[in-house]
Amino acid sequence: MTPHLELRGVGWGPRFGAPVLSAVSLSLQKGRILGVIGPNGAGKSTLLRLIYRFLRPRTGQVLLDGVDIWAMDARAVACQIAAVLQEHPTDFALSVAEVVALGRAPHRHASPQSGRSEQAIVADALDQLALGPLAHRLMGTLSGGERQRVMVARALAQNPAILVLDEPTNHLDIRHQLEVIALIRDLGLTIVISLHDLNLAAHLCDDIVLLADGRVTALGPARNAMTPATLAAVFGVGVAVQHLHPSNAPHLTFHLTNS
């Protein structure tokens, strides 16, 4: 079966400088959630930028349903892949509803989806993130967490097959983190998500790619890729696994080993 998303020997680096990412190969089937983890500077955001077609690979290919995304029209890719980024240099003078409606831009010349109006799609996305009461507020007046939820709603309005999220819970308080994570899990989309919270990654993701210095160090189902040994080697800390009661769910704890 052709993977939904596939990276074949993908590498990227600035024109004059050392590679930031080298020889990344992985594949993801429809509906799976892939977590991208690794220390600061490991290459996580760069990997995501290659997947949502912001960066063009210097080596290798990114394939969507078997087709190189650089052989596809940018708009066609945007109809299928949406990204929620850490920084959003959004127009602060736009309202929440207007920003969410921007998610519809790639579809503007396409035939209407199953008869749903553009307004209904935007209203659904606002509802999913409980943003109805903020719909007419200007972006510049929102808190960081509220803005983050707007960016998730905009990505949902884009109606993508693949959702790429760069640290989406960064600005969110614990309730909104849990809500956004529950929403992401229930979407049924193919998801690529970078996370610093390793317990959250283990809990949410089906598959994990662990990066270090721009290379894949571990890849596979979360329980195989995220062992105390692989994490300790990459993050340079001691890692222990505790089992929570009464669920017996594994929970990772971390400590410095050089003090």
Ligand SMILES: Nc1ncnc2c1ncn2[C@@H]1O[C@H](COP(=O)(O)OP(=O)(O)OP(=O)(O)O)[C@@H](O)[C@H]1O
């Ligand atoms: N356009 C660029 N030119 C030069 N170096 C770059 C460029 N983009 C990224 N880098 C470098 O590549 C490395 C990986 O960056 P990247 O943002 O992908 O890491 P990350 O794993 O997402 O880090 P963090 O956890 O800190 O967000 C960093 O050392 C960064 O400085």
